[in-house]
Amino acid sequence: MRKPVYLFMMFPYIAAVLLLSIVLISCYxxxxxxTDVDRARQSEMPIVIYYITPYYPNSAGxxxxxxxxxxxxxxxxxxxxxxxxxxxxxxxxxxxxxxxxETSLLRCVGPLGPGKRDYGDWSNVWYNYAIRYIVLExxxxxxMNGDEVIxxxxxxxxxxxxxxxxNKFYASYKGx
Numbered sequence: 001m002r003k004p005v006y007l008f009m010m011f012p013y014i015a016a017v018l019l020l021s022i023v024l025i026s027c028y029x030x031x032x033x034x035t036d037v038d039r040a041r042q043s044e045m046p047i048v049i050y051y052i053t054p055y056y057p058n059s060a061g062x063x064x065x066x067x068x069x070x071x072x073x074x075x076x077x078x079x080x081x082x083x084x085x086x087x088x089x090x091x092x093x094x095x096x097x098x099x100x101x102e103t104s105l106l107r108c109v110g111p112l113g114p115g116k117r118d119y120g121d122w123s124n125v126w127y128n129y130a131i132r133y134i135v136l137e138x139x140x141x142x143x144m145n146g147d148e149v150i151x152x153x154x155x156x157x158x159x160x161x162x163x164x165x166x167n168k169f170y171a172s173y174k175g176x
Contacts (some may be wrong), residue, residue, distance in 0.1 A: 033070070036161045037115075040072040043158045045082065046141040046149050048072050050161040051119070054086075054134045056171045061097065062124035063131045063171070065106060069159075070117050076144040077112040081105055082120075083137040088130040096126040103137065111144060136160075136167040 036048045038154045051068030058064070065084060071077050086094045093102040108120045138152035139159060151159055156167045 014040065032162060033111070037070055037072045039162075040159055043155075045151065045155070045158045046073045046075075046077070046157055047072070047139070048161055049136075049139075049159055049164075050117075052136065052164075052169050054084075054125075054131065054169060054171045056173055057127075057129045057131060058124075060124075061127040061129045063126045063128065064121065064123050065104075065125045065134065066119070066121045067106065067108075068117065069108075069118045071112045071114055073143075075147070076114070077110045077118075077141055078144045079110065079140075079142040080108045080112070080120075081106075081140040081142075083139075084125070084134045085134050085137055086126050086128065086131045087131040094126070094128050094129055094131050098127045101126075131171070133168055133170040134158045134167070159165075 031048055033048070036050070040046075047069045049067060051066065053066055055064045055066075060128045067082055069080065083103055083105050084098075088094045095102050096104075104122075104125045106120055106122050106125070108118050110118070112118050136156060138150060139156070141149045141151075142154065146163045160167065
């Protein structure tokens with residue numbers, strides 16, 4: 001006669017499978033990111049952007065933006081600036097209803113060492129309920145030694161992680 005197997009008895013096995021899945025997914029992401037950093041280095045690009053998203057407008061119409069990136073050089077980064085432009089759902093530029101601008105310059109302050117990650121989270125970049133996506137216009141990287149690199153146009157694809165298909169980023173819900 002077989003003993004019954006209760007769900008609580010299976011918990012250690014289920015937990016082990018879930019943990020292994022998380023580890024494998026994390027390793028895959030790290031491998032992809034390392035490949036992107038190698039691609040940026042070969043193209044002499046200073047950073048790799050691995051995360052960028054605007055968020056749907058909050059109750060006051062404020063649109064937040066988050067950007068994550070890695071220093072792909074052997075130098076220390078002093079400042080990283082991201083110029084982004086806001087658009088509505090039908091592809092027309094939208095102005096901030098308070099500042100009356102459709103672009104915003106977002107800045108991260110270093111120092112950021114070689115191979116290190118940084119993350120910027122800007123609140124209420126624009127106030128406008130119609131904003132649904134942003135476009136990355138250019139990135140300016142300033143190093144501690146005073147050298148500067150500006151990435152724009154077709155070169156933007158060289159600093160975006162391979163998971164991104166364009167420099168257009170659609171809004172998502174924050175905290176969901």
